[in-house]
Amino acid sequence: MSEYNLEELNILVVDDNRHMHEILRAILNAMRIKHIRYCDDPADAFAEMRDGAPDIIITDWKMDPLDGLDFTRRVRTAQDSPNPYVPIIMLTGYTERHRICEARDAGVNEFLKKPIAITGLRARIINIIENPRVFIKTKSYFGPDRRRRRNDKNYNGPRRRADDEAVEGVTDFCDVAASAK
Amino acid sequence: MNGKIQFQVIKPLSNLQSKIPMTGGLSEEDSLVAAEEALKDIKENFEVALREDILKIRDAISKAINTPSAIEDAISEINGISHDIKGMAATFDYHLLTHIAHSLCRFILSSKPETQMRLTVIKAHAKAMETVVSHSLKGEGGEVGREMLDILDAAVEKAV
Numbered sequence: 055m056s057e058y059n060l061e062e063l064n065i066l067v068v069d070d071n072r073h074m075h076e077i078l079r080a081i082l083n084a085m086r087i088k089h090i091r092y093c094d095d096p097a098d099a100f101a102e103m104r105d106g107a108p109d110i111i112i113t114d115w116k117m118d119p120l121d122g123l124d125f126t127r128r129v130r131t132a133q134d135s136p137n138p139y140v141p142i143i144m145l146t147g148y149t150e151r152h153r154i155c156e157a158r159d160a161g162v163n164e165f166l167k168k169p170i171a172i173t174g175l176r177a178r179i180i181n182i183i184e185n186p187r188v189f190i191k192t193k194s195y196f197g198p199d200r201r202r203r204r205n206d207k208n209y210n211g212p213r214r215r216a217d218d219e220a221v222e223g224v225t226d227f228c229d230v231a232a233s234a235k
Numbered sequence: 236m237n238g239k240i241q242f243q244v245i246k247p248l249s250n251l252q253s254k255i256p257m258t259g260g261l262s263e264e265d266s267l268v269a270a271e272e273a274l275k276d277i278k279e280n281f282e283v284a285l286r287e288d289i290l291k292i293r294d295a296i297s298k299a300i301n302t303p304s305a306i307e308d309a310i311s312e313i314n315g316i317s318h319d320i321k322g323m324a325a326t327f328d329y330h331l332l333t334h335i336a337h338s339l340c341r342f343i344l345s346s347k348p349e350t351q352m353r354l355t356v357i358k359a360h361a362k363a364m365e366t367v368v369s370h371s372l373k374g375e376g377g378e379v380g381r382e383m384l385d386i387l388d389a390a391v392e393k394a395v
Contacts, residue, residue: 059260063251071319073284076277077326084269086260109251116318139247147322147340168322169333172270173263183251191243199244 058180064089066108068099068125069145070117078112081172085179096125103129103136110182115146115157122146123160130161130197138196139189141182145170161197163187274326281327285368288316292361299354307348313357314343320364331376332367334384335360342391352394359390 065087067078075092082090091106093099096113097120103111111129115122122144130138144162146153157165164178187198261269292313299309321336339360346353363383366372372380 056257057260057262059256059258061260062254071323073281073319073323076280077274077323080273080277081270084273085266109249109254116315139245139249145322147318169325172267176263176266183255186247186250186252189245189247191245192241 056180058183060085060087060179062089063087063179064091064106064109066091066093066099066102066106066111067113068093068096068111068117068122069114070094071114074114074145077170081170081175084172085176096120096122096128099125100128100132100134100136103140107137108140110141110143110179112143112145115144115148115153123156126157126160126162141186141198143175143178143182158200159195161195163198278327281323282368282371285320285324285329285332288320289361289365289368292316292364296354296358296361299357306354310343310353310357313361314340317343317360317364328373329367330374331372331380331383332364334375334380335363335367335387338384338387338391339364342395345395350394352390356387356390356394360387363387 065082067075067090069075069078069092072094075094079090079092089106091102091108093102096117099111102108113122113125117125120128126142126144129135129140129142132138141163142161143164143166144157145166145168146157147168149167154165163182166174166178189197190199295309295312295316299306299313302309317336317339321333321340324330324332324336339357342356342360346356363386366383367376367380375381376383
């Protein structure tokens, strides 16, 4: 994997657990990511987004009263969202497949289960940089393309959209979750 | 109706590849080493917080026992604290603690107010977590850890 210089990356952490702020600060600083803002209430996150213009948001799921899923939907669809296209990594202790699909359908870019695997977090940040996704807007969804590409020239599966250019080897987010431990 | 979904493909303007240089940073291996060192520095803070969380669970259990009308709120609080412990403990090598917290959260979510021995099972998990923390049982806890988990599994199976 490349040795990306992550010093100029701006990260916003949205988590109501202050200890998780410490953990993430330690891990992100170790990757040389210094521009990190913290928010323990998703209701205040839009103000942080306007002030800090984060390149990536890392959010917890289980928060109260507004949880990470609601927050993600708001980022993607609210009229006053400062940046509906900002990449979002969902960190969570939830691991069930239906949860992962829920997060995908809310518009997260990446999903990482807690306890945080350091290499896993780094890989997801790098993936966001290396593989930026187009956004899809339908009546019921607005967010990053929910398919993952895989360069499989032998894929002969069905096309999901008539003018689909990302056909070969598309892997659903949930298939990735199913094969993960 | 032709069954096709109307959709729009939008390519966001911002591109991190133009902002973040591909070289000059740390390799994956170096990042891992640096992060592990950094986590060692905050391990003590985490262990203090962990002991506080165990006390909060103990207080919530007392509240559940002494004030039956508040039992659901108390159990919800225990679930919240356990969920947080589950998400952080293994980061500091308390893998056994993560398993116990996971078992407790799963039990709370699957049990109902009328589940027999509900509080007994919750207390057993809390006691197990207390033991792990007070003895600083790191990793999976070896044979002791395995026995603890077996006992808790049996208690859950009996109750549910």
